[in-house]
Amino acid sequence: MALRAGDHSQAAMNGLKEKVLTLDTMNPCVKRMEYAVRGPIVLRALELEQELRQGVKKPFTEVIKANIGDAHAMGQKPITFLRQVLALCVHPDLLKSPDFPEDAKRRAESILQACGGHSLGAYSVSSGIQLIREDVARYIQRRDGGIPAHPSNIFLSTGASDAIMTVLKLLVAGEGRTRTGVLIPIPQYPLYSAALAELSAVQVDYYLDEDRAWALDVAELRRALLQARDHCRPRALCVINPGNPDNVYAEGSQFHSFKKVLMEMGPPYAEQQELASFHSVSKGYMGECGFRGGYVEVVNMDAAVQQQMQKLMSVRLCPPLPGQVLLDMVVSPPEPSDPSFVQFQAERQAVLAELAAKAKLTEQVFNEAPGIRCNPVQGAMYSFPRIQLPPRAIQRAQELGLAPDMFFCLSLLEETGICVVPGSGFGQQEGTYHFRMTILPAMEKLRPLLEKLSQFHAKFTREYS
Amino acid sequence: MALRAGDHSQAAMNGLKEKVLTLDTMNPCVKRMEYAVRGPIVLRALELEQELRQGVKKPFTEVIKANIGDAHAMGQKPITFLRQVLALCVHPDLLKSPDFPEDAKRRAESILQACGGHSLGAYSVSSGIQLIREDVARYIQRRDGGIPAHPSNIFLSTGASDAIMTVLKLLVAGEGRTRTGVLIPIPQYPLYSAALAELSAVQVDYYLDEDRAWALDVAELRRALLQARDHCRPRALCVINPGNPDNVYAEGSQFHSFKKVLMEMGPPYAEQQELASFHSVSKGYMGECGFRGGYVEVVNMDAAVQQQMQKLMSVRLCPPLPGQVLLDMVVSPPEPSDPSFVQFQAERQAVLAELAAKAKLTEQVFNEAPGIRCNPVQGAMYSFPRIQLPPRAIQRAQELGLAPDMFFCLSLLEETGICVVPGSGFGQQEGTYHFRMTILPAMEKLRPLLEKLSQFHAKFTREYS
Numbered sequence: 062m063a064l065r066a067g068d069h070s071q072a073a074m075n076g077l078k079e080k081v082l083t084l085d086t087m088n089p090c091v092k093r094m095e096y097a098v099r100g101p102i103v104l105r106a107l108e109l110e111q112e113l114r115q116g117v118k119k120p121f122t123e124v125i126k127a128n129i130g131d132a133h134a135m136g137q138k139p140i141t142f143l144r145q146v147l148a149l150c151v152h153p154d155l156l157k158s159p160d161f162p163e164d165a166k167r168r169a170e171s172i173l174q175a176c177g178g179h180s181l182g183a184y185s186v187s188s189g190i191q192l193i194r195e196d197v198a199r200y201i202q203r204r205d206g207g208i209p210a211h212p213s214n215i216f217l218s219t220g221a222s223d224a225i226m227t228v229l230k231l232l233v234a235g236e237g238r239t240r241t242g243v244l245i246p247i248p249q250y251p252l253y254s255a256a257l258a259e260l261s262a263v264q265v266d267y268y269l270d271e272d273r274a275w276a277l278d279v280a281e282l283r284r285a286l287l288q289a290r291d292h293c294r295p296r297a298l299c300v301i302n303p304g305n306p307d308n309v310y311a312e313g314s315q316f317h318s319f320k321k322v323l324m325e326m327g328p329p330y331a332e333q334q335e336l337a338s339f340h341s342v343s344k345g346y347m348g349e350c351g352f353r354g355g356y357v358e359v360v361n362m363d364a365a366v367q368q369q370m371q372k373l374m375s376v377r378l379c380p381p382l383p384g385q386v387l388l389d390m391v392v393s394p395p396e397p398s399d400p401s402f403v404q405f406q407a408e409r410q411a412v413l414a415e416l417a418a419k420a421k422l423t424e425q426v427f428n429e430a431p432g433i434r435c436n437p438v439q440g441a442m443y444s445f446p447r448i449q450l451p452p453r454a455i456q457r458a459q460e461l462g463l464a465p466d467m468f469f470c471l472s473l474l475e476e477t478g479i480c481v482v483p484g485s486g487f488g489q490q491e492g493t494y495h496f497r498m499t500i501l502p503a504m505e506k507l508r509p510l511l512e513k514l515s516q517f518h519a520k521f522t523r524e525y526s
Numbered sequence: 527m528a529l530r531a532g533d534h535s536q537a538a539m540n541g542l543k544e545k546v547l548t549l550d551t552m553n554p555c556v557k558r559m560e561y562a563v564r565g566p567i568v569l570r571a572l573e574l575e576q577e578l579r580q581g582v583k584k585p586f587t588e589v590i591k592a593n594i595g596d597a598h599a600m601g602q603k604p605i606t607f608l609r610q611v612l613a614l615c616v617h618p619d620l621l622k623s624p625d626f627p628e629d630a631k632r633r634a635e636s637i638l639q640a641c642g643g644h645s646l647g648a649y650s651v652s653s654g655i656q657l658i659r660e661d662v663a664r665y666i667q668r669r670d671g672g673i674p675a676h677p678s679n680i681f682l683s684t685g686a687s688d689a690i691m692t693v694l695k696l697l698v699a700g701e702g703r704t705r706t707g708v709l710i711p712i713p714q715y716p717l718y719s720a721a722l723a724e725l726s727a728v729q730v731d732y733y734l735d736e737d738r739a740w741a742l743d744v745a746e747l748r749r750a751l752l753q754a755r756d757h758c759r760p761r762a763l764c765v766i767n768p769g770n771p772d773n774v775y776a777e778g779s780q781f782h783s784f785k786k787v788l789m790e791m792g793p794p795y796a797e798q799q800e801l802a803s804f805h806s807v808s809k810g811y812m813g814e815c816g817f818r819g820g821y822v823e824v825v826n827m828d829a830a831v832q833q834q835m836q837k838l839m840s841v842r843l844c845p846p847l848p849g850q851v852l853l854d855m856v857v858s859p860p861e862p863s864d865p866s867f868v869q870f871q872a873e874r875q876a877v878l879a880e881l882a883a884k885a886k887l888t889e890q891v892f893n894e895a896p897g898i899r900c901n902p903v904q905g906a907m908y909s910f911p912r913i914q915l916p917p918r919a920i921q922r923a924q925e926l927g928l929a930p931d932m933f934f935c936l937s938l939l940e941e942t943g944i945c946v947v948p949g950s951g952f953g954q955q956e957g958t959y960h961f962r963m964t965i966l967p968a969m970e971k972l973r974p975l976l977e978k979l980s981q982f983h984a985k986f987t988r989e990y991s
Contacts, residue, residue, distance in 0.1 A: 081697075081761050081800055082831045088698045091834055096841050107651070131649050134642030144617045151848075152613035158625070177599030182814040184596050186572070219684055219818070222842055230724075232546075233553045255841045259695075296546050335546055349647040351847035353684070366547045369556055376561050376720045377687055381846035382816035383616075 094258040095486070096251050102470055103128055106480040121478030125510060127498045128480045130442050132348025135501040140347055140408050142401045143390045146172070150181050150386050164399040172386055181382040187375035189217025189356070190382075193389045197356050200392035205321040210358060216370070217356045217388065219380045221341035224357035226256050227373055228337045231366065232297055233260045242293035244285060246277070246301055247488035248445055248495070253299060254488075263293035268490060271447065274436045303440035308345045310417040311439035320360055336360040342387045344441060346412040354384025416442060419500040419507055426508065430515035432522055442499050445484065448518060450494050454525035466494040472521060477513050559723040560951070561716050567935055568593055571945040586943030590975060592963045593945045595907050597813025600966040602877060605812055607870045608855045611637070615646050615851050629864040637851055646847040652840035654682025654821070655847075658854045662821050665857035670786040675823060681835070682821045682853065684845045686806035689822035691721050692838055693802045696831065697762055698725045707758035709750055711742070711766055712953035713910055713960070718764060719953075728758035733955060736912065739901045768905035773810045775882035776904035785825055801825040807852045809906065811877040819849025819856075881907060884965040884972055891973065895980035897987055907964050910949065913983060915959050919990035931959040938982050944975060 084092065103126075110124045126134065133139065142165060149155050149169035156166055175192035177183030188194065194212040201210035218224035233241045242263040245253045249266075257264045267285035269275040277300070289295045300319065303309055309316045320338055324331045341355035359367060394409075395401040420438035427435035427446045435446035450465050458468035466483035474480050484495025502510055549557065568591075575589045591599065598604065607630060614620050614634035621631055640657040642648030653659065659677040666675035683689035698706045707728035710718045714731075722729045732750035734740040742765070754760045765784065768774055774781045785803055789796045806820035824832060859874075860866040885903035892900035892911045900911035915930050923933035931948035939945050949960025967975055 080798070080826070080828045080831075083828050084830045084834070086699060086761075087696050087831055087834060091696060091838050094837060094841065096837060129649065131642060132647070133645035134648035136643055139645060139647050148613045148617035148620065151616055152609045154625075155613065155620075158623075160619075160623070176816070177596060178601055180598035180604060181816045182597070182604050182812075183599035184594065184815045219846065220843065231552050231556060234551060252841060259838075259841070296551075333545070347647075350649045351641070351646045351844070353844075353846040361545070363545045363548050365549045366545075366552055369549070369552060372559060372561060373556050373724075376559065376717060376724070378685065379816065379818075381684065381818040381849060383848040384846060 090259050090261045094255045096255045100482075100486060102467070102474060102480060102482060105471065106474060109474065109478065119478065120476055124474075124478045124480055125502060125506070126480045127502060127510070128482045130344055130499050130501065131350050132344075132442070132501050133350065135499070136503045137348050137412060137501070138408075139349065140390075140405065140412075142395060142405045142408075143347060143349065143387055145401075146390055147383055147386050151383070153179075162400040164395055164401050168390070172389060176382070181386070183382075185217075185379045185382060185385065187377070187379050188215070188371060189380055189385050190389075193217065193385050193392075194356075196389050196393040197358075201320070201358060205318050205324070208321055208324045210320075214359050214362070214367075215356055216359070216374060217354070217380045217385050218339075218341075218374075219355070219377070219384065220343055220350075220353040221339040221355040221357075222252050223353075223377075223380070224337075224339050224355055225252060227370065228357065228359075229256050229260055229262065229297075230373065231370055233262045235294055238292060239294050241297075242289045242295040244282070244289070244295055244298045246299065247490075248275075248484065248497075249299075249488050250301060251486055263289070263295075265289040265293070265295055266488060271436065271490070271493075274439065275445075303344075307413065308416065308442070309440035310413075310420050311437050314439040316440075320358070323360070333361055335362055337362075342384060342391055345391070346409050346416075347387070347391055348412075349384075349387050352384040352387050353381055354386075354388040355380075356388060415504060416500065419502075419504065420444075422504075422507060423498075423500050423511060426511035426515060430518060433515060433518055438500060442501055443497055444500060445487070445495050445497050447484075447493060447495050449522070451522055451525040454521065457525065466496060469494070469518075469521060470496055473514065473517050477517055479510060479514055479517075481514075555724050555726045559720045561720045565947075565951060567932070567939060567945060567947060570936065571939060574939065574943065584943065585941055589939075589943045589945055590967060590971065591945045592967060592975070593947045595809055595813075595964050595966065596815055597809075597907070597966050598815070600964070601968045602813050602966070603873075604814070605855075605870065605873050605877075607860060607866045607873075608812060608814065608852055610866075611855055612848055612851050616848070618644075627865040629860055629866050633855075637854060641847070646851070648847075650682075650844045650847060650850065652842070652844050653680070653836060654845055654850050655854075658682065658850050658857075659821075661854050661858040662823075666785070666823060670783050670789070673786055673789045675785075679824050679827070679832075680821055681824070681839060682819070682845045682850050683804075683806075683839075684820070684842070684849065685808055685815075685818040686804040686820040686822075687717055688818075688842075688845070689802075689804050689820055690717060692835065693822065693824075694721050694725060694727065694762075695838065696835055698727045700759055703757060704759050706762075707754045707760035709747070709754070709760055709763045711764065712955075713740075713949065713962075714764075714953050715766060716951055728754070728760075730754040730758070730760055731953060736901065736955070736958075739904065740910075768809075772878065773881065773907070774905035775878075775885050776902050779904040781905075785823070788825070798826055800827055802827075807849060807856055810856070811874050811881075812852070812856055813877075814849075814852050817849040817852050818846055819851075819853040820845075821853060880969060881965065884967075884969065885909075887969075887972060888963075888965050888976060891976035891980060895983060898980060898983055903965060907966055908962055909965060910952070910960050910962050912949075912958060912960050914987070916987050916990040919986065922990065931961060934959070934983075934986060935961055937986060938979065942978055942982055944979055944982075946979075 106124050145161055145165040146168045150172055173179045175190050194215040197215045198210040198212045240263050242265045243257055244265045244267055247266045247268045254264055265285055267282045270278045286295055323334055337357050337359050339357050343350040395405045423444045424435050424437050427433045432449040433446050435444055438444050455465045458465040464485040466485050470481055470483045481496040481498040489495050571589050610626055610630040611633045615637055638644045640655050659680040662680045663675040663677045705728050707730045709730045709732050712731045712733045719729055730750055732747045735743045751760055788799055802822055802824050804822050808815040860870045888909045889900050889902050892898045897914040898911050900909055903909050920930045923930040929950040931950050935946055935948045946961045946963040954960050
């Protein structure tokens with residue numbers, strides 16, 4: 062694509078003085094977007110890594126990226142069965158190898174049967190391989206104690222982000238006071254704010270209750286909704302919870318399926334209330350982020366709209382096949398009678414047990430530090446501790462044009478090599494400060510890291526008191 | 527995501543009468559989109575396949591999908607080296623296997639070294655693995671006879687479609703008469719019209735010259751540009767050509783790199799004219815569509831805008847790693863001294879020779895048929911033959927509310943099982959009719975298919991004359 066169709070005057074032809082695309086002329090919605098998880102702090106972390114490689118002296122020897130839920134990057138090993146099946150699908154000559162278990166071969170063969178030309182190199186239908194969508198539907202049905210799920214309501218996607226974007230895109234309409242508003246929890250995952258900015262939809266914040274372990278407060282939800290009605294048309298409520306039955310760790314906590322709850326509410330809700338529910342292969346025990354696999358189940362969606370969603374997805378042709386394949390393993394793991402079962406279970410349990418232990422440790426170490434308070438990490442792989450910042454630090458940040466917690470996180474990074482994301486990128490009650498940190502660093506690194514971070518906070522507090 | 531935040535009245539709470547998302551309330555831009563390549567004719571083809579499987583009697587025994595450039599689905603085999611390296615990356619235990627050549631192992635090892643935690647399961651940076659971007663830059667530099675290419679200007683993507691969408695998204699601004707217009711060739715690839723509709727940008731058509739083998743006509747380009755200025759701000763010119771030096775078949779035809787031409791124009795163009803150039807692993811000799819690998823090189827882009835592009839891509843986190851890996855093989859294939867070279871070259875040449883032969887055969891058989899005229903297929907994998915349709919067929923189509931070539935293609939599908947896409951989905955001069963057909967069916971199937979199609983056209987013409 063050559064950019065300059067517009068400017069055809071003689072001066073422009075000869076001089077080509079200005080660019081077509083500048084900050085002033087580009088898409089203003091894109092310009093407004095922010096994406097903290099990969100924002101300035103991460104760019105600085107990459108620079109620091111580069112400097113370390115070049116031999117520049119730093120007060121630390123490695124940068125620890127606790128900013129993003131990227132389990133394998135932090136040393137978690139892939140689950141063997143997932144990779145065996147995928148390798149067989151990628152390179153079917155291996156089906157003759159004695160080094161792969163029979164159930165992995167059977168699975169690979171059935172997936173290849175379901176692919177065009179028996180190759181992962183063929184496009185699938187836009188909503189994903191039918192066989193895999195059937196397996197996803199069975200998985201959901203099992204999860205929800207038998208409440209039916211239909212493959213025709215399952216759309217595979219390029220990670221969950223892609224499907225979330227698609228559903229939000231369908232929802233956006235109206236102008237001015239009738240523009241679509243979407244209620245999102247604060248703290249949020251920055252995908253939501255970024256997507257809403259890109260789509261020029263209205264972000265409506267509702268605050269989770271930090272004092273009740275980030276519980277959803279119905280009164281607060283109502284407040285947000287009523288206020289939003291003045292300036293937009295709120296049409297969707299976004300709820301973030303660990304999207305599968307696997308990665309809830311805390312004692313007394315358990316996974317709740319929104320679909321199951323909805324169905325148990327009976328009519329008219331069970332038959333009318335629209336719901337879209339997302340999942341991916343990136344998080345949970347498998348942590349296969351790089352493959353970009355995911356799905357969305359839509360419930361009670363208008364049939365004509367669902368066709369439009371199908372069409373919208375078809376423009377991107379199809380989600381990457383390797384991510385589809387891994388998703389099949391996640392929703393349909395080896396059964397007790399399968400040769401791979403024992404190893405699969407052992408690997409899966411090891412990951413989950415370690416995550417649970419890290420969750421516990423994170424909460425414990427942070428809560429021992431004065432000026433840091435951390436809710437229990439009940440599931441998933443993130444902590445969001447609250448930090449007290451002294452007034453002079455806040456003032457200094459303001460002088461630098463930085464959010465106070467951004468100032469804290471940047472200082473932390475420069476001094477310790479620990480990369481975490483300021484709470485301001487996720488949203489927080491005004492006057493409170495947080496950072497988000499994953500619990501993913503290996504056990505032997507996590508404790509010193511937590512302690513180093515706590516000590517830095519103490520020093521930072523002294524320095525600016 | 528639960529959809530119903532907006533409607534909070536008592537009646538709505540009790541009754542939930544209407545859905546939040548209906549055709550009337552959904553995003554009107556999405557509703558306007560069309561995507562012929564996977565449109566109604568393809569849905570009907572899928573139904574017919576289903577019916578055949580259920581034993582329904584049809585005048586044919588299989589549906590031949592010549593609607594989409596999906597080489598593997600049509601029986602083309604993957605290139606061994608590509609899949610070997612990918613299998614090694616997916617399942618590194620295989621690095622110990624004696625069944626893989628040393629150069630494949632070396633390559634896999636260097637790619638894994640460049641991955642977080644040495645795993646394809648880690649996210650890459652949003653613009654793609656640095657090592658692979660360096661290989662892409664070297665490939666472009668070699669292609670353009672040494673004109674420099676920089677990894678920092680290369681962004682890997684989820685197929686080419688994803689990168690095209692990203693660049694278009696950056697370009698969209700303004701309202702009414704200042705809304706961004708994009709010049710696209712007619713016939714076009716429907717991704718462009720769909721993307722522009724989704725972004726609510728203005729599609730500006732310029733017609734390629736069918737009588738000169740679909741050449742670009744500068745006078746026509748100027749006409750389109752001048753007319754467009756009345757109702758929008760044309761800011762980009764989109765040109766579709768086979769995007770690499772490999773898949774141009776016709777004698778006397780050769781690949782021209784837009785970047786090379788631009789650089790050879792010298793200043794001010796070489797230094798100022800913005801260009802974005804796309805490529806993917808889906809087309810060409812490898813045909814690895816399902817992996818969704820691709821890249822864009824941007825040239826002369828404003829640095830601040832390029833940062834915005836980086837940010838926009840980071841919201842989707844990263845392109846799928848397996849597609850990135852395959853792209854590396856495509857831009858940096860085995861060298862003559864490598865153990866895989868001979869087999870790689872043989873496989874690659876076999877695919878390209880067969881495509882060239884199919885291109886020739888397609889042109890020849892169609893041009894022998896009265897009422898069908900087909901330009902030489904000079905490259906890539908598509909033909910776009912022009913067909914004469916009798917007035918009564920056109921009238922019948924109008925009665926059915928169908929474009930005349932859609933009516934022809936649907937009739938063809940029902941009677942022969944051959945699935946091709948009506949020209950109206952790609953755009954064509956008014957009063958002319960075409961269909962698009964890939965040249966991908968296996969050689970032994972292609973001749974009978976071309977003849978069957980020609981015979982059907984003759985019969986259709988008689989029937990409606």
